[in-house]
Amino acid sequence: MSCVVHWFRNDLRVSDNPALLAAIAEAKARSLPLLPVLVWDPAQADASRWLPQRIGPHRQAWLAGTVAALDAELRARGSRLLVLHGAPEVVLPELMSATEAVALHSEDIPAPEEADQAKAIARAAKRLEASCTWSCTWHWQSTMLAPDDLPFSQRDLPAVFTTFRQHVEQAGIAPRTPLPAPQALPPVPELPAPHKGQPLPVAVPSPDARSSFPFHQPAFAAGERGAQAHLAQYFARRLPHSYKATRNGLSGTDFSSKLSPWLATGALSAAQAIAAIRAFEAEHGANDGSYWLWFELLWREHFRLLHLKHGSALYRARGLSQLPTPPHDEAAFRCWCEGRTGEPLVDAGMRELAATGWLSNRLRQVVASYLIHDLACDWRAGAAWFEACLIDFDVHSNQGNWLYVSGRGTDPRGGRRFNPDKQTREHDPDGAYRRLWGTA
Ligand SMILES: Cc1cc2nc3c(=O)[nH]c(=O)nc-3n(C[C@H](O)[C@H](O)[C@H](O)COP(=O)(O)OP(=O)(O)OC[C@H]3O[C@@H](n4cnc5c(N)ncnc54)[C@H](O)[C@@H]3O)c2cc1C
Structure with missing residues (x-):
């Protein structure tokens, strides 16, 4: 047995997923099965320095809905999602060894905990190299703009958002074009008994009719189909045109785009979001409202790039x-x-x-x-x-x-x-x- 592994992190979608496409390409080139994996770390439910647990019921429920939707997308393409419980840096090397995997593809995440996990996994790969060889490839894919396209080096990233935005806009940097979803995935390998997977813990918080993001309703369904349906209705009602005027609202479903829960899990990529906004502008015209959505997405971009530059310094008390x-x-x-x-x-x-x-x-x-x-x-x-x-x-x-x-x-x-x-x-x-x- 041997295989290629794709580890889903904050990229819980099959469309516009360069890391997944690279894993598929490698599996096909080597005529190997492909194993899509998600790791649930029970430490999430443990106490942190500040709180009794790091993930509460609403986030847990939204994540569980997203993972179920991802599994359905994979099954529709002849695959499925394996959910493992444990620390990624422990359970993934164990899985790679047990399945004699040759390669791991995954999303590059610049936050310190996630970066440490990636380093520990790469170290495990080196340690085990004598008995089996597998490569790790980390794909940068969570921003609209590719870091290499930016008009400054990582070290010279402007600290001030306005300077960053002006440089990007003056240089006319084009966002990455989203990639289509694969039609089919290579088959999943047979798994040895201890690696059969377990369901994700489920939370069922009581729905609150006052919610501005009522995700118990079908219109706010988790997963990439939910994201695309939400975008379609948001644009059909031409809400981007009024976004700048309404974005400081406090309550209701329409005062802002409400894209963030899908962006956070990766059910929607930032490249898909901006491509949809540009398509809306081409059809219905651009105005300060539709421009402001790009402006806000640039804030998201800036905070990610700041992590590349400053890393764990952003997590110090000072x-x-x-x-x-x-x-x-x-x-x-x-x-x-x-x-x-x-x-x-x-x-x-x-x-x-x-x-x-x-x-x-x-x-x-x-x-x-x-x-x-x-x-x-x-x-x-x-x-x-x-x-x-x-x-x-x-x-x-x-x-x-x-x-x-x-x-x-x-x-x-x-x-x-x-x-x-x-x-x-x-x-x-x-x-x-x-x-x-x-x-x-
Ligand atoms: C203290 C604090 C903590 C926050 N924590 C998070 C968080 O954990 N996750 C998160 O996605 N956003 C966070 N934000 C930013 C912002 O509040 C949300 O992105 C926004 O409210 C989401 O709603 P929306 O999708 O309707 O946004 P819209 O107003 O429609 O904006 C469109 C998109 O632009 C991006 N965006 C907008 N404002 C910001 C911002 N200030 N910073 C970064 N990106 C932005 C988001 O991706 C958002 O989905 C935080 C803001 C504050 C002040």
């Missing part, structure tokens, strides 16, 4: 700054998580987040600022709570935004304090949002 370690008040942090700070707009936002796994961008900024600048808590605790709750948790965007609000990242203004009274007057003047979440 981030990229020289500021001292922030203070922390555990009791205040608990009140914040539970929506019991006494500040009505903040509490409403935190209740929505806990009840639905979703929060608007405006309120993410307001509640993050309140935790850091009003409650004098450590920004890393807030980032950990978002990691556990958000169905669109994306390590790069989450870390980048928390650093930004705390003034420890790349904000030229050195941190952002959002005045809750002013934010309430501007964004919830009639109290509708606070009433919805019972804090008015």
Whole structure:
């Protein structure tokens, strides 16, 4: 027995997946089976420094839905997904040895934990080389723009977002063209008994009718078909044209694109998202609304590229700054998580987040600022709570935004304090949002 392995990470789709296509090509060239694998690390359910577990029920449920959809896509193409439980750097080398695999293809992720996993797997490959040989190939595929196309080296990446955006726009860099889904996949190999796989743990949070991302409804289905259906209806209603005017909304399904939960799991690639926006503009015309979607996707891009440049420095208490370690008040942090700070707009936002796994961008900024600048808590605790709750948790965007609000990242203004009274007057003047979440 021998095979090629594709390890799915944050790229849970079959279309526009260069790593998967490379694995298929290698399996075909060597006339070998292909084994698509996903690894569930039970350590996700363990306590972190800040919280009793790193993944909460909404994110778990969204992930489980995405994984089921991916398995269905693979089965429709003559394959299937093997789900293994354990630390990737342990279970993948074991699997590679047991199946006498010759090659592993996977997504390149620049965040420190994920990069360490990749290094440990590559080390295991070297260690085992005497008994069996397998190669590891990591594919960069999570950005719209290929890093090699950028008009600056990784080292010279502009720290300030506006400078980065201007350079990219002036150089006229074209996003990567999305690749089609494969028609069929090579067969899956016979697996030895200890490697038959296990189902992903399932969570079934109660649906909340107030949710702005009601993923229990078919219109918000997880997986790449759900993503494509969502894009189609978003464009059919020409909502990109009004995006700039509505994007600071607090509640409802249409005020922003709602692409992030699909982007976070990789059910939708950023290249697919921008290609769809460009196609919409070609058909219906571009305006400041459709431009602003590109603008926001560039923020996502910048936070990923900052990880390539700064790596684990982004995870230090001081981030990229020289500021001292922030203070922390555990009791205040608990009140914040539970929506019991006494500040009505903040509490409403935190209740929505806990009840639905979703929060608007405006309120993410307001509640993050309140935790850091009003409650004098450590920004890393807030980032950990978002990691556990958000169905669109994306390590790069989450870390980048928390650093930004705390003034420890790349904000030229050195941190952002959002005045809750002013934010309430501007964004919830009639109290509708606070009433919805019972804090008015
Ligand atoms: C403290 C804090 C933590 C955050 N954590 C995350 C996170 O874990 N995952 C995540 O995807 N986004 C995060 N964001 C960014 C932003 O709030 C969400 O991307 C956005 O609200 C998702 O909704 P949408 O898809 O409707 O976005 P839209 O407003 O429709 O924007 C379109 C896309 O642009 C990107 N985008 C928009 N705003 C930002 C931003 N500020 N930073 C990076 N990308 C952006 C997203 O991919 C988004 O899907 C965070 C923001 C803050 C202030």
